[in-house]
Amino acid sequence: MKENITIIGAGLVGSLLSIYLSKRGYKVKVYERRGDMRKEKMSAGRSINLALSDRGLLALEKVGLAEEIKKISIPMHGRYIHNLDGSSAFQPYGKEGQYINSVSRGTLNMKLMDLAEEQGVEIYFNEKLSKIDWSNEVIEFESNKNKPLPSFKTDLIFGADGAFSAARLQHQLQHGKFNYSQYYIDCGYKELTIPPTSDGEFAMQVNALHIWPRKDYMLIALPNLDKTFTCTLFFPFEGEASFEKLSTPEAVKSFFERTFPDAVKLMPDYINEFFTNPTSSLVTVKCFPWIRGDKFALIGDAAHAIVPFFGQGMNCGFEDCRVLDELIDKHKQDWGKILKEYQTLRKPDGDAIADLAINNFTEMRDKTADPKFLLQKKIEARLHEKYPDKWIPAYSQVTFSPHIRYSEALKRGQMQEAIMQDVMAMPGIEEKWENVEVEDVILRRLNS
């Protein structure tokens, strides 16, 4: 029986995992590299806000947190598209009543840490993992304040220390056959702000995720409870239109006025923010194995960092926690079996959502403004309405169907896409898309 569990990283996933484990009676200690964001003013890291969807909510619900977190979230029922010609369109995400939630990363992380501590979890801040000695089962930390902590033994370690995980590196360094790949896309991101209007209201439709799709790049905006929107520019590092080219305030002004004319009017400080806020990169990390016997496992971004275009990184990490918890019941605390099955189940799902997320980048920045793509989505939505068990659009499988595994969603999505490519190639599809003939073709293909 393991009693003492150590988690490296008090980010979103490490904090939620600590709640799950302490609720089961384990003695949980969490070691976090940064200071305590509840006491010191600091960035919560990565994006300012995030989209929380049904998988994340299901994981929160299992420890009784979903309702509390919903209270600090803003529902987004669909995409609000801002075209270059000034026109705009609302595209619902799913069926009536289905939505994703915009939540502040900092507020969510602080809430999870509060709840973890209420549950008896001990969180140590300014403690950076430096070494794991596998043969002696000893962990060492290097304090940010230059006073090394004494090393200590633990029964089980979880590496929840994000995309650039030190725990993963320690695992890799002392492993004979560790597979690892990291892939940076050629786009980075920068955050900008749309403040409230002069009368203190949201400057745009609040219950939507706003997108300015511009083919090779895009701007998006998610609402915050303080009536601001956090905008994120996903933009190439190099090339004709790129961060490299926007090196002066004049270049930024001219580019934004040409490319995002309606957004510019709502962002009084964007030029200053463009030069003050960091430009960050986006990486996909895949690795294997995630575990070491019954002593160690990677979880969250440390196991599977993905690009943010499906809004699933945190949701996937929260789902890791839920699946692991179910396996604790199934294998009656036999950690060798628990970790083995956790890896068997989650590795293909982590790989699948990584691929889905890369594909969704093209969809968001390019296709959301394409009439043919919009027609395809209309046909799919109609099918889903009529045959909800037979046809679930790929986006809905990932976002609103937490019981469909990511690997299954990827497979089904590819099969449906192949059918839709043929349907969209039918002569006159624009006129006859609601005809029985089209429906019959799809149903026949599905049944075969």
Ligand SMILES: Cc1cc2nc3c(=O)[nH]c(=O)nc-3n(C[C@H](O)[C@H](O)[C@H](O)COP(=O)(O)OP(=O)(O)OC[C@H]3O[C@@H](n4cnc5c(N)ncnc54)[C@H](O)[C@@H]3O)c2cc1C
């Ligand atoms: C621009 C952007 C937008 C995103 N939008 C979404 C979204 O809408 N929806 C969604 O679901 N996901 C989104 N994500 C993904 C999401 O941010 C991550 O999947 C999520 O933060 C992963 O949580 P984590 O706890 O695994 O890692 P992290 O959040 O990275 O937390 C890791 C923690 O470990 C600590 N740490 C690191 N090294 C050490 C060490 N050596 N010792 C001790 N502690 C250490 C860090 O300080 C940090 O607190 C987005 C990501 C980006 C970049």
